[in-house]
Amino acid sequence: MKVSGFQKTYKEALRTAGYRFTRPRQAVLQVLQRAEHPLSALEVFRRLQGDHVSIDRVTVYRILAVLSRLGLVAQLAFAQEGQFRYEWRDGRALSYHVRCQKCGRIESLCLPSLKRLKFLIKSKTSFLVNDQSLEFNGLCPDCQ
Known part of the structure; x- marks a missing residue:
């Protein structure tokens, strides 16, 4: 996978925090970047499956937790749903x-x-x- 400009910033932020910029993390970021609205972890997982990315659901949850903890993605809670949704943050x-x-x-x-x-x-x-x-x-x- 080619690393885009926005991902270079994410890669640096992850490395500064002591994390590697792995292929699964890159794939999750790409799914969130393409999304037109905030996605649940399950929706991220299903889109990754549709992209033929080999990843399990637990890994998706862990990646999203790390990315949100570092402020690289927004974690949103919709009261009506009882679940978190995630949105790509790009400085906007x-x-x-x-x-x-x-x-x-x-x-x-x-x-x-x-x-x-x-x-x-x-x-x-x-x-x-x-x-x-x-x-x-x-x-x-x-x-x-």
């Missing part, structure tokens, strides 16, 4: 998501105005917000 602004309560479809939203909210929180409370969670739930066009 934090995205938010809307989830269909009926079919489970997830769409990403870019809401740059929330940066202003973080500023207001800091000005009113002196808190420096470094992590946030905002979840929208509703019905997608197909389920309405």
